[in-house]
Amino acid sequence: MSKNEAASDGDVSGLERARPVAPPRVGPRRRRPGVIALGVVLIAGGGVGGSMLYLHNGQRAPVLTVVRHIPVGATITDADLGEASVALDPSIRAVPSRDRGSVVGKRAAAALTPGSLLSSSQVTTATLLKSGEQLVPVGLKPEQVPASSGTFLFPGAQVQIVQVPGENQPAKTPGAQADGQPISARVVQVGAPAPGTGAVVVDVAVASVDGPRLAGWVSSGNARILVNAPGDGA
Structure with missing residues (x-):
């Protein structure tokens, strides 16, 4: 083989080695419609769930x-x-x-x-008046209303109502006090002081048998309210 032929063969081999190698052909991936649909549903569901959680926590x-x-x-x-x-x-x-x-x-x-x-x-909407009770209004002059009435004289408070002698009426003897025995009562409502006079009306619930007697004390102005300590029964 001549030098020219050997050189020619060397050039051809070098060209073959320098020629770029084509990448292998890869066919298109096979798509799975079911998997894609499931992904879309999960993404959408997560978005809706997050929105609902945000609205729930932020809703005022x-x-x-x-x-x-x-x-x-x-x-x-x-x-x-x-x-x-x-x-x-x-x-x-x-x-x-x-x-x-x-x-x-x-x-x-x-x-x-x-x-x-x-x-x-x-x-x-129910009142504090129970079966077997009567509602009796008791009028109190300003000096007869406890200074701490807002603390102790309120609806539901247990009180005792006593009869006291009138201004021109002597005190009864101990043996004649049957009518003056205290009456147990429960406050139902405390009215606002009347303009000008400052008088206060307190509605109390008493047993039906005591209602007429208490009404008599009130009409003569001889009824007074004693407030029980909180937690004490009437």
């Missing part, structure tokens, strides 16, 4: 709150109520603000404290 509702102390049995007034926008747990049955008008005028079924949410179970 306007509800009624208690802004003043309301004793049990007291009539709820508009001034006793406030409003707040809070995120509620489904187990909390707070009264919506839109029902404010239906709450005013009802009675407190339990003692309500300022700053608490008002629930439907805490209001009632």
